Amino acid sequence: MAIVSSFGSLQRVVTNQPMWHTASGSVALYGSSQTYAAIYRTQPNVRTCVDFLARNVAQLGLHVYRAVSDTDRVRLREHDLAQWFRAPNPATTRYRLVESLIQDLAVYLNAYWAKVREDDRINLVRLPPDQMRVEGALLPSAFLWTAPDGVERRYAPADVVHFGGYDPGNPLMGLSPLETLRRVLAEEAAASDQRQHFWANAARIGGVITVDANGPQYSPDQLSAFRQQWQDAYAGAANTEKTAVLPKGMNFEAATFSAKDSEFIESRKLNREEVAAAYHIPLPMVGILDHATYSNIKEQHKHLYQDCLGPWLVMIEEEIERQLLPDCDDTDGVYVEFNIAEKLKGSFEEQASSLQVSVGRPVMTVNEGRARLNLPRDTDPNSDKIAEVSPGQGRTFGGVIDADGVEDDASDAGATGAVAPDATPDGTTAKENQAIFGYHLQYGVAKLGDARRNLNLPSDPKTDDMTVPEYFNSLGIGIKSRGTPSSGGDDDA
Numbered sequence: 001m002a003i004v005s006s007f008g009s010l011q012r013v014v015t016n017q018p019m020w021h022t023a024s025g026s027v028a029l030y031g032s033s034q035t036y037a038a039i040y041r042t043q044p045n046v047r048t049c050v051d052f053l054a055r056n057v058a059q060l061g062l063h064v065y066r067a068v069s070d071t072d073r074v075r076l077r078e079h080d081l082a083q084w085f086r087a088p089n090p091a092t093t094r095y096r097l098v099e100s101l102i103q104d105l106a107v108y109l110n111a112y113w114a115k116v117r118e119d120d121r122i123n124l125v126r127l128p129p130d131q132m133r134v135e136g137a138l139l140p141s142a143f144l145w146t147a148p149d150g151v152e153r154r155y156a157p158a159d160v161v162h163f164g165g166y167d168p169g170n171p172l173m174g175l176s177p178l179e180t181l182r183r184v185l186a187e188e189a190a191a192s193d194q195r196q197h198f199w200a201n202a203a204r205i206g207g208v209i210t211v212d213a214n215g216p217q218y219s220p221d222q223l224s225a226f227r228q229q230w231q232d233a234y235a236g237a238a239n240t241e242k243t244a245v246l247p248k249g250m251n252f253e254a255a256t257f258s259a260k261d262s263e264f265i266e267s268r269k270l271n272r273e274e275v276a277a278a279y280h281i282p283l284p285m286v287g288i289l290d291h292a293t294y295s296n297i298k299e300q301h302k303h304l305y306q307d308c309l310g311p312w313l314v315m316i317e318e319e320i321e322r323q324l325l326p327d328c329d330d331t332d333g334v335y336v337e338f339n340i341a342e343k344l345k346g347s348f349e350e351q352a353s354s355l356q357v358s359v360g361r362p363v364m365t366v367n368e369g370r371a372r373l374n375l376p377r378d379t380d381p382n383s384d385k386i387a388e389v390s391p392g393q394g395r396t397f398g399g400v401i402d403a404d405g406v407e408d409d410a411s412d413a414g415a416t417g418a419v420a421p422d423a424t425p426d427g428t429t430a431k432e433n434q435a436i437f438g439y440h441l442q443y444g445v446a447k448l449g450d451a452r453r454n455l456n457l458p459s460d461p462k463t464d465d466m467t468v469p470e471y472f473n474s475l476g477i478g479i480k481s482r483g484t485p486s487s488g489g490d491d492d493a
Contacts, residue, residue, distance in 0.1 A: 215249025
Protein backbone atom coordinates (compact mmCIF):
# COMPACT_ATOMS: atom_id res chain seq x y z
CA MET A 1 0.00 0.00 0.00
CA ALA A 2 1.31 3.46 -0.87
CA ILE A 3 2.06 6.13 1.75
CA VAL A 4 -0.49 8.93 1.55
CA SER A 5 -0.25 12.55 2.64
CA SER A 6 -3.48 14.32 1.72
CA PHE A 7 -7.21 14.05 2.39
CA GLY A 8 -7.93 13.09 -1.22
CA SER A 9 -5.35 10.33 -1.09
CA LEU A 10 -6.91 8.97 2.08
CA GLN A 11 -10.12 8.52 0.12
CA ARG A 12 -8.51 7.05 -3.00
CA VAL A 13 -6.08 4.53 -1.52
CA VAL A 14 -6.91 1.04 -2.78
CA THR A 15 -5.67 -2.37 -1.77
CA ASN A 16 -5.74 -5.61 -3.71
CA GLN A 17 -9.37 -5.99 -2.62
CA PRO A 18 -11.78 -3.03 -2.44
CA MET A 19 -12.16 -1.98 1.19
CA TRP A 20 -15.88 -1.63 1.60
CA HIS A 21 -18.05 -3.17 4.24
CA THR A 22 -21.77 -3.77 4.48
CA ALA A 23 -23.71 -3.03 7.66
CA SER A 24 -26.27 -5.74 6.92
CA GLY A 25 -24.37 -8.30 8.99
CA SER A 26 -25.89 -11.27 10.75
CA VAL A 27 -25.34 -13.19 13.93
CA ALA A 28 -25.14 -17.00 13.94
CA LEU A 29 -27.51 -18.41 16.53
CA TYR A 30 -26.87 -22.13 17.14
CA GLY A 31 -26.99 -23.30 13.56
CA SER A 32 -29.16 -20.48 12.18
CA SER A 33 -28.21 -17.00 11.05
CA GLN A 34 -30.26 -13.89 11.79
CA THR A 35 -29.78 -10.39 10.49
CA TYR A 36 -29.53 -7.53 12.96
CA ALA A 37 -33.02 -6.40 11.95
CA ALA A 38 -34.40 -9.90 12.63
CA ILE A 39 -32.76 -9.94 16.07
CA TYR A 40 -34.39 -6.59 16.89
CA ARG A 41 -37.77 -8.00 15.81
CA THR A 42 -37.49 -11.32 17.66
CA GLN A 43 -35.38 -10.66 20.77
CA PRO A 44 -37.48 -8.88 23.44
CA ASN A 45 -34.48 -7.85 25.54
CA VAL A 46 -32.74 -6.21 22.59
CA ARG A 47 -35.86 -4.32 21.56
CA THR A 48 -36.52 -3.20 25.15
CA CYS A 49 -33.07 -1.65 25.50
CA VAL A 50 -32.90 -0.18 21.99
CA ASP A 51 -36.34 1.43 22.22
CA PHE A 52 -35.60 2.72 25.72
CA LEU A 53 -32.53 4.58 24.46
CA ALA A 54 -34.29 5.89 21.35
CA ARG A 55 -37.37 7.20 23.15
CA ASN A 56 -35.39 8.95 25.88
CA VAL A 57 -33.14 10.74 23.39
CA ALA A 58 -35.94 11.59 20.94
CA GLN A 59 -37.97 13.37 23.61
CA LEU A 60 -35.13 15.83 24.24
CA GLY A 61 -35.33 19.09 22.35
CA LEU A 62 -32.47 19.81 19.93
CA HIS A 63 -31.71 23.53 20.16
CA VAL A 64 -29.47 25.80 18.09
CA TYR A 65 -27.41 28.48 19.87
CA ARG A 66 -24.88 31.20 19.12
CA ALA A 67 -22.06 31.68 21.61
CA VAL A 68 -21.92 35.41 22.39
CA SER A 69 -19.23 35.12 25.07
CA ASP A 70 -17.90 32.59 27.54
CA THR A 71 -20.87 33.28 29.81
CA ASP A 72 -23.63 34.18 27.36
CA ARG A 73 -25.43 32.59 24.46
CA VAL A 74 -28.50 33.24 22.34
CA ARG A 75 -30.94 30.64 21.11
CA LEU A 76 -31.49 30.78 17.34
CA ARG A 77 -35.05 29.60 16.76
CA GLU A 78 -35.13 30.60 13.07
CA HIS A 79 -31.68 29.36 12.10
CA ASP A 80 -31.47 27.03 9.10
CA LEU A 81 -30.60 24.05 11.31
CA ALA A 82 -33.52 24.76 13.64
CA GLN A 83 -35.92 24.86 10.69
CA TRP A 84 -34.52 21.70 9.12
CA PHE A 85 -34.96 19.76 12.36
CA ARG A 86 -38.37 21.24 13.06
CA ALA A 87 -39.63 19.62 9.83
CA PRO A 88 -36.96 17.19 8.50
CA ASN A 89 -39.08 16.19 5.51
CA PRO A 90 -42.80 16.17 4.62
CA ALA A 91 -43.29 12.65 6.03
CA THR A 92 -41.14 12.77 9.20
CA THR A 93 -41.23 14.68 12.48
CA ARG A 94 -38.15 15.66 14.47
CA TYR A 95 -39.04 13.03 17.10
CA ARG A 96 -39.21 10.21 14.54
CA LEU A 97 -35.99 11.27 12.84
CA VAL A 98 -34.04 11.27 16.11
CA GLU A 99 -35.73 8.09 17.35
CA SER A 100 -34.79 6.15 14.19
CA LEU A 101 -31.26 7.59 14.39
CA ILE A 102 -30.71 6.13 17.87
CA GLN A 103 -32.36 2.84 16.92
CA ASP A 104 -30.04 2.48 13.91
CA LEU A 105 -27.00 3.31 16.03
CA ALA A 106 -28.05 0.87 18.75
CA VAL A 107 -28.67 -1.97 16.28
CA TYR A 108 -25.97 -1.33 13.63
CA LEU A 109 -23.74 1.36 15.19
CA ASN A 110 -24.23 3.10 11.85
CA ALA A 111 -26.90 5.57 10.77
CA TYR A 112 -27.37 7.62 7.62
CA TRP A 113 -29.35 10.68 6.56
CA ALA A 114 -29.58 11.68 2.92
CA LYS A 115 -29.47 15.43 2.26
CA VAL A 116 -32.25 16.18 -0.22
CA ARG A 117 -31.54 19.73 -1.35
CA GLU A 118 -34.23 22.22 -2.32
CA ASP A 119 -33.91 25.87 -3.30
CA ASP A 120 -34.02 27.28 0.23
CA ARG A 121 -33.48 24.30 2.54
CA ILE A 122 -32.23 20.74 3.03
CA ASN A 123 -34.56 17.84 3.77
CA LEU A 124 -33.20 15.00 5.90
CA VAL A 125 -34.27 11.46 4.99
CA ARG A 126 -33.23 8.27 6.78
CA LEU A 127 -31.32 5.68 4.74
CA PRO A 128 -31.70 2.11 6.14
CA PRO A 129 -28.25 0.89 7.28
CA ASP A 130 -28.87 -2.65 6.02
CA GLN A 131 -29.19 -1.21 2.51
CA MET A 132 -25.98 0.83 2.69
CA ARG A 133 -22.32 0.21 1.97
CA VAL A 134 -19.35 2.51 2.09
CA GLU A 135 -16.45 2.75 -0.35
CA GLY A 136 -13.09 4.15 0.57
CA ALA A 137 -10.02 3.33 2.60
CA LEU A 138 -9.17 5.33 5.69
CA LEU A 139 -11.89 7.86 4.82
CA PRO A 140 -15.14 7.32 2.90
CA SER A 141 -15.13 8.23 -0.78
CA ALA A 142 -18.76 7.32 -1.55
CA PHE A 143 -21.93 5.98 0.04
CA LEU A 144 -24.01 3.50 -1.94
CA TRP A 145 -27.68 2.82 -1.23
CA THR A 146 -29.34 -0.25 -2.73
CA ALA A 147 -33.05 0.47 -3.08
CA PRO A 148 -35.64 -2.32 -2.56
CA ASP A 149 -35.96 -2.62 -6.35
CA GLY A 150 -32.26 -3.48 -6.59
CA VAL A 151 -31.14 -0.19 -8.12
CA GLU A 152 -27.96 1.16 -6.51
CA ARG A 153 -27.56 4.90 -6.02
CA ARG A 154 -24.24 6.58 -5.29
CA TYR A 155 -23.94 9.54 -2.89
CA ALA A 156 -20.95 11.81 -2.44
CA PRO A 157 -19.81 12.22 1.20
CA ALA A 158 -21.14 15.81 1.16
CA ASP A 159 -24.67 14.53 0.44
CA VAL A 160 -24.91 12.12 3.38
CA VAL A 161 -24.79 12.60 7.14
CA HIS A 162 -23.12 9.47 8.51
CA PHE A 163 -23.17 8.62 12.22
CA GLY A 164 -20.77 5.77 12.87
CA GLY A 165 -18.95 4.08 15.71
CA TYR A 166 -15.76 2.14 16.28
CA ASP A 167 -14.71 -1.07 14.58
CA PRO A 168 -11.11 -2.23 15.17
CA GLY A 169 -10.99 -3.78 11.71
CA ASN A 170 -12.83 -1.18 9.64
CA PRO A 171 -12.17 2.59 9.80
CA LEU A 172 -15.27 3.38 7.72
CA MET A 173 -18.11 1.88 9.75
CA GLY A 174 -19.04 0.93 13.30
CA LEU A 175 -19.28 -2.58 14.72
CA SER A 176 -22.76 -3.52 15.90
CA PRO A 177 -23.16 -4.14 19.66
CA LEU A 178 -25.13 -7.24 18.69
CA GLU A 179 -21.88 -8.85 17.56
CA THR A 180 -20.52 -8.53 21.08
CA LEU A 181 -23.76 -10.03 22.42
CA ARG A 182 -23.57 -12.96 19.99
CA ARG A 183 -23.34 -15.73 22.58
CA VAL A 184 -25.91 -14.22 24.92
CA LEU A 185 -28.40 -13.77 22.09
CA ALA A 186 -27.68 -17.28 20.76
CA GLU A 187 -28.44 -18.74 24.17
CA GLU A 188 -31.67 -16.72 24.44
CA ALA A 189 -32.78 -17.82 20.95
CA ALA A 190 -32.03 -21.47 21.68
CA ALA A 191 -33.82 -21.32 25.03
CA SER A 192 -36.84 -19.69 23.41
CA ASP A 193 -37.01 -22.41 20.75
CA GLN A 194 -36.65 -25.06 23.43
CA ARG A 195 -39.54 -23.60 25.41
CA GLN A 196 -41.69 -23.49 22.28
CA HIS A 197 -41.06 -27.17 21.55
CA PHE A 198 -41.46 -27.97 25.23
CA TRP A 199 -45.08 -26.80 25.13
CA ALA A 200 -45.76 -28.15 21.63
CA ASN A 201 -44.77 -31.62 22.80
CA ALA A 202 -46.92 -31.50 25.96
CA ALA A 203 -45.25 -30.00 28.98
CA ARG A 204 -46.97 -32.30 31.47
CA ILE A 205 -46.48 -35.74 29.81
CA GLY A 206 -42.88 -35.59 28.58
CA GLY A 207 -40.89 -38.61 29.67
CA VAL A 208 -39.75 -42.14 28.80
CA ILE A 209 -41.85 -45.30 28.23
CA THR A 210 -40.08 -48.51 29.19
CA VAL A 211 -41.01 -52.13 28.45
CA ASP A 212 -40.65 -54.86 31.09
CA ALA A 213 -38.07 -57.45 30.18
CA ASN A 214 -40.43 -60.22 31.24
CA GLY A 215 -43.49 -58.68 29.63
CA PRO A 216 -44.89 -58.94 26.13
CA GLN A 217 -42.40 -58.46 23.32
CA TYR A 218 -43.29 -55.80 20.70
CA SER A 219 -41.97 -55.71 17.18
CA PRO A 220 -40.37 -52.48 15.81
CA ASP A 221 -43.47 -51.84 13.70
CA GLN A 222 -45.71 -52.19 16.76
CA LEU A 223 -43.54 -49.79 18.78
CA SER A 224 -43.55 -47.27 15.93
CA ALA A 225 -47.33 -47.48 15.62
CA PHE A 226 -47.70 -47.09 19.40
CA ARG A 227 -45.44 -44.03 19.41
CA GLN A 228 -47.54 -42.37 16.70
CA GLN A 229 -50.77 -43.17 18.57
CA TRP A 230 -49.23 -41.69 21.75
CA GLN A 231 -48.24 -38.48 19.97
CA ASP A 232 -51.69 -38.12 18.41
CA ALA A 233 -53.45 -38.65 21.73
CA TYR A 234 -51.29 -36.73 24.18
CA ALA A 235 -48.95 -34.28 22.42
CA GLY A 236 -49.76 -30.57 22.24
CA ALA A 237 -51.10 -28.04 24.72
CA ALA A 238 -54.71 -29.01 23.89
CA ASN A 239 -54.06 -32.53 25.22
CA THR A 240 -52.49 -31.44 28.49
CA GLU A 241 -53.83 -33.22 31.61
CA LYS A 242 -55.28 -36.16 29.69
CA THR A 243 -55.00 -39.52 31.42
CA ALA A 244 -52.70 -41.93 29.59
CA VAL A 245 -53.51 -45.65 29.29
CA LEU A 246 -50.53 -47.93 28.62
CA PRO A 247 -50.55 -51.49 27.20
CA LYS A 248 -49.52 -54.35 29.42
CA GLY A 249 -45.81 -54.39 30.23
CA MET A 250 -45.19 -50.69 29.55
CA ASN A 251 -44.31 -48.11 32.21
CA PHE A 252 -44.10 -44.30 32.03
CA GLU A 253 -41.24 -42.47 33.72
CA ALA A 254 -41.57 -38.69 33.84
CA ALA A 255 -38.44 -36.82 32.73
CA THR A 256 -39.73 -33.27 32.33
CA PHE A 257 -38.18 -30.36 34.20
CA SER A 258 -40.29 -27.42 35.31
CA ALA A 259 -39.54 -23.88 34.23
CA LYS A 260 -38.26 -23.24 37.76
CA ASP A 261 -35.98 -26.29 37.70
CA SER A 262 -34.60 -25.22 34.32
CA GLU A 263 -34.11 -21.66 35.70
CA PHE A 264 -35.78 -20.14 32.65
CA ILE A 265 -36.89 -17.06 34.58
CA GLU A 266 -33.45 -16.35 36.03
CA SER A 267 -31.86 -17.03 32.65
CA ARG A 268 -34.11 -14.50 30.93
CA LYS A 269 -33.37 -11.90 33.62
CA LEU A 270 -29.64 -12.53 33.19
CA ASN A 271 -29.95 -12.04 29.43
CA ARG A 272 -31.69 -8.70 29.92
CA GLU A 273 -28.98 -7.64 32.36
CA GLU A 274 -26.29 -8.54 29.81
CA VAL A 275 -28.00 -6.59 27.04
CA ALA A 276 -28.59 -3.58 29.30
CA ALA A 277 -24.93 -3.66 30.36
CA ALA A 278 -23.82 -3.67 26.72
CA TYR A 279 -25.77 -0.44 26.19
CA HIS A 280 -24.68 1.00 29.60
CA ILE A 281 -28.30 1.30 30.80
CA PRO A 282 -28.99 1.30 34.57
CA LEU A 283 -30.84 -1.92 35.35
CA PRO A 284 -33.89 -0.34 37.08
CA MET A 285 -34.52 1.68 33.91
CA VAL A 286 -35.37 -1.54 32.02
CA GLY A 287 -37.51 -3.13 34.71
CA ILE A 288 -34.91 -4.99 36.82
CA LEU A 289 -35.82 -3.74 40.30
CA ASP A 290 -34.11 -6.33 42.53
CA HIS A 291 -31.94 -3.74 44.30
CA ALA A 292 -33.91 -0.59 43.54
CA THR A 293 -34.77 1.96 46.21
CA TYR A 294 -36.29 5.42 45.95
CA SER A 295 -32.94 7.14 46.49
CA ASN A 296 -30.86 5.07 44.08
CA ILE A 297 -33.58 5.20 41.41
CA LYS A 298 -33.33 8.98 41.56
CA GLU A 299 -29.55 8.86 41.24
CA GLN A 300 -29.67 6.33 38.42
CA HIS A 301 -32.08 8.59 36.54
CA LYS A 302 -29.34 11.23 36.63
CA HIS A 303 -26.79 8.58 35.62
CA LEU A 304 -28.97 7.76 32.61
CA TYR A 305 -28.68 11.27 31.15
CA GLN A 306 -25.11 11.93 32.28
CA ASP A 307 -23.17 8.70 31.75
CA CYS A 308 -25.46 6.54 29.60
CA LEU A 309 -26.97 8.95 27.09
CA GLY A 310 -24.41 11.75 27.53
CA PRO A 311 -21.74 10.30 25.19
CA TRP A 312 -24.35 9.51 22.53
CA LEU A 313 -25.68 13.07 22.66
CA VAL A 314 -22.21 14.62 22.35
CA MET A 315 -21.38 12.41 19.37
CA ILE A 316 -24.61 13.35 17.58
CA GLU A 317 -24.17 17.06 18.30
CA GLU A 318 -20.63 17.06 16.93
CA GLU A 319 -21.56 15.11 13.79
CA ILE A 320 -24.39 17.54 13.06
CA GLU A 321 -22.04 20.48 13.49
CA ARG A 322 -19.43 18.80 11.28
CA GLN A 323 -21.67 17.55 8.48
CA LEU A 324 -24.77 19.81 8.46
CA LEU A 325 -23.72 23.18 9.83
CA PRO A 326 -21.36 23.96 6.88
CA ASP A 327 -24.43 23.82 4.58
CA CYS A 328 -25.96 26.80 6.45
CA ASP A 329 -25.44 30.46 5.56
CA ASP A 330 -24.93 31.46 9.21
CA THR A 331 -22.17 29.49 10.96
CA ASP A 332 -20.38 32.08 13.13
CA GLY A 333 -20.34 30.83 16.72
CA VAL A 334 -23.29 28.49 16.04
CA TYR A 335 -23.63 25.13 17.74
CA VAL A 336 -26.37 22.62 18.61
CA GLU A 337 -27.22 21.11 21.96
CA PHE A 338 -29.78 18.67 23.29
CA ASN A 339 -31.91 20.17 26.04
CA ILE A 340 -30.75 17.68 28.65
CA ALA A 341 -31.10 20.25 31.43
CA GLU A 342 -34.89 19.86 31.18
CA LYS A 343 -34.57 16.25 32.36
CA LEU A 344 -32.11 16.96 35.17
CA LYS A 345 -33.50 20.12 36.72
CA GLY A 346 -35.65 18.33 39.32
CA SER A 347 -39.17 19.09 40.50
CA PHE A 348 -40.60 22.59 40.51
CA GLU A 349 -40.36 22.72 44.31
CA GLU A 350 -36.65 21.77 44.19
CA GLN A 351 -35.97 24.35 41.51
CA ALA A 352 -37.83 27.10 43.38
CA SER A 353 -35.99 26.38 46.62
CA SER A 354 -32.59 26.23 44.93
CA LEU A 355 -33.08 29.44 42.97
CA GLN A 356 -34.45 31.26 46.04
CA VAL A 357 -31.27 30.40 47.94
CA SER A 358 -29.01 31.19 44.96
CA VAL A 359 -30.38 34.60 44.00
CA GLY A 360 -31.98 35.66 47.29
CA ARG A 361 -35.30 36.70 45.73
CA PRO A 362 -38.23 35.31 43.74
CA VAL A 363 -37.56 34.65 40.07
CA MET A 364 -41.18 34.61 38.87
CA THR A 365 -43.98 37.14 38.67
CA VAL A 366 -47.51 36.46 39.86
CA ASN A 367 -48.72 35.89 36.30
CA GLU A 368 -45.82 33.55 35.50
CA GLY A 369 -46.81 31.50 38.54
CA ARG A 370 -50.44 31.49 37.48
CA ALA A 371 -49.45 30.34 34.00
CA ARG A 372 -47.69 27.26 35.48
CA LEU A 373 -51.00 26.36 37.15
CA ASN A 374 -53.00 27.00 33.94
CA LEU A 375 -54.80 29.89 35.59
CA PRO A 376 -55.85 33.08 33.70
CA ARG A 377 -53.71 36.19 33.93
CA ASP A 378 -54.33 38.67 36.70
CA THR A 379 -55.01 42.13 35.27
CA ASP A 380 -53.32 43.91 38.18
CA PRO A 381 -50.16 45.59 36.77
CA ASN A 382 -48.24 44.53 39.88
CA SER A 383 -48.79 40.90 38.88
CA ASP A 384 -46.21 41.35 36.12
CA LYS A 385 -43.55 42.59 38.53
CA ILE A 386 -41.16 40.53 40.63
CA ALA A 387 -41.53 41.36 44.31
CA GLU A 388 -38.66 42.84 46.28
CA VAL A 389 -37.10 40.62 48.91
CA SER A 390 -34.36 40.45 51.49
CA PRO A 391 -31.75 37.65 51.07
CA GLY A 392 -32.72 34.45 52.80
CA GLN A 393 -36.35 35.47 53.26
CA GLY A 394 -39.59 34.60 51.52
CA ARG A 395 -41.44 37.10 49.40
CA THR A 396 -41.29 40.60 50.89
CA PHE A 397 -42.75 43.95 50.02
CA GLY A 398 -41.29 47.41 50.37
CA GLY A 399 -44.16 48.23 52.70
CA VAL A 400 -47.62 46.88 53.48
CA ILE A 401 -50.29 45.89 50.97
CA ASP A 402 -53.54 47.35 52.23
CA ALA A 403 -57.05 46.22 51.42
CA ASP A 404 -57.09 48.49 48.39
CA GLY A 405 -54.29 46.40 46.89
CA VAL A 406 -51.89 49.37 46.87
CA GLU A 407 -48.44 48.93 48.40
CA ASP A 408 -47.89 51.67 50.98
CA ASP A 409 -44.91 52.60 53.10
CA ALA A 410 -44.26 50.37 56.11
CA SER A 411 -45.24 53.20 58.41
CA ASP A 412 -48.77 53.22 56.96
CA ALA A 413 -51.40 53.22 59.66
CA GLY A 414 -52.82 49.96 58.31
CA ALA A 415 -49.68 48.05 59.22
CA THR A 416 -49.85 46.03 62.40
CA GLY A 417 -47.37 43.71 64.01
CA ALA A 418 -48.67 40.78 66.12
CA VAL A 419 -48.95 37.12 65.15
CA ALA A 420 -51.93 35.76 63.24
CA PRO A 421 -54.93 34.76 65.39
CA ASP A 422 -55.74 31.11 66.01
CA ALA A 423 -58.72 31.37 63.69
CA THR A 424 -60.29 34.08 61.54
CA PRO A 425 -64.00 34.98 61.66
CA ASP A 426 -64.76 32.86 58.58
CA GLY A 427 -63.56 29.74 60.41
CA THR A 428 -60.14 29.43 58.74
CA THR A 429 -57.53 28.19 61.21
CA ALA A 430 -54.12 29.77 61.71
CA LYS A 431 -52.53 26.72 60.05
CA GLU A 432 -54.75 27.13 57.01
CA ASN A 433 -53.96 30.85 56.90
CA GLN A 434 -50.26 30.09 56.88
CA ALA A 435 -50.76 27.52 54.10
CA ILE A 436 -52.69 30.05 51.99
CA PHE A 437 -50.07 32.71 52.54
CA GLY A 438 -47.19 30.30 51.80
CA TYR A 439 -48.88 29.15 48.61
CA HIS A 440 -49.33 32.79 47.62
CA LEU A 441 -45.62 33.45 48.15
CA GLN A 442 -44.39 30.32 46.36
CA TYR A 443 -46.62 30.35 43.30
CA GLY A 444 -47.69 33.97 43.06
CA VAL A 445 -51.39 33.09 43.17
CA ALA A 446 -53.26 36.33 43.85
CA LYS A 447 -56.88 35.15 44.20
CA LEU A 448 -57.86 33.58 47.50
CA GLY A 449 -60.24 31.14 45.80
CA ASP A 450 -57.44 29.81 43.56
CA ALA A 451 -55.20 29.22 46.57
CA ARG A 452 -58.00 27.44 48.45
CA ARG A 453 -58.81 25.13 45.52
CA ASN A 454 -55.19 24.11 45.01
CA LEU A 455 -54.80 23.47 48.75
CA ASN A 456 -58.06 21.46 48.91
CA LEU A 457 -59.53 23.92 51.42
CA PRO A 458 -63.26 24.78 51.58
CA SER A 459 -64.28 27.68 49.37
CA ASP A 460 -66.11 30.78 50.60
CA PRO A 461 -68.06 32.71 47.93
CA LYS A 462 -67.81 35.85 50.06
CA THR A 463 -64.00 35.99 49.94
CA ASP A 464 -62.91 33.75 47.03
CA ASP A 465 -62.72 36.72 44.63
CA MET A 466 -60.51 38.72 46.98
CA THR A 467 -56.74 38.80 46.54
CA VAL A 468 -54.71 37.19 49.29
CA PRO A 469 -53.43 40.60 50.59
CA GLU A 470 -56.98 42.00 50.53
CA TYR A 471 -58.20 39.00 52.51
CA PHE A 472 -55.57 39.33 55.23
CA ASN A 473 -55.98 43.10 55.49
CA SER A 474 -59.77 42.78 55.70
CA LEU A 475 -59.19 40.66 58.79
CA GLY A 476 -56.81 43.21 60.26
CA ILE A 477 -53.78 41.08 59.38
CA GLY A 478 -51.14 43.17 57.63
CA ILE A 479 -48.24 41.84 55.60
CA LYS A 480 -44.99 42.97 57.14
CA SER A 481 -41.99 43.90 55.04
CA ARG A 482 -40.45 40.49 55.69
CA GLY A 483 -43.43 38.78 54.11
CA THR A 484 -45.19 37.28 57.16
CA PRO A 485 -48.82 37.79 58.21
CA SER A 486 -49.24 39.81 61.41
CA SER A 487 -52.12 41.02 63.50
CA GLY A 488 -52.42 43.78 66.13
CA GLY A 489 -49.66 45.90 67.66
CA ASP A 490 -47.08 48.03 65.87
CA ASP A 491 -45.07 46.92 62.89
CA ASP A 492 -41.50 46.65 64.11
CA ALA A 493 -40.05 45.30 60.84
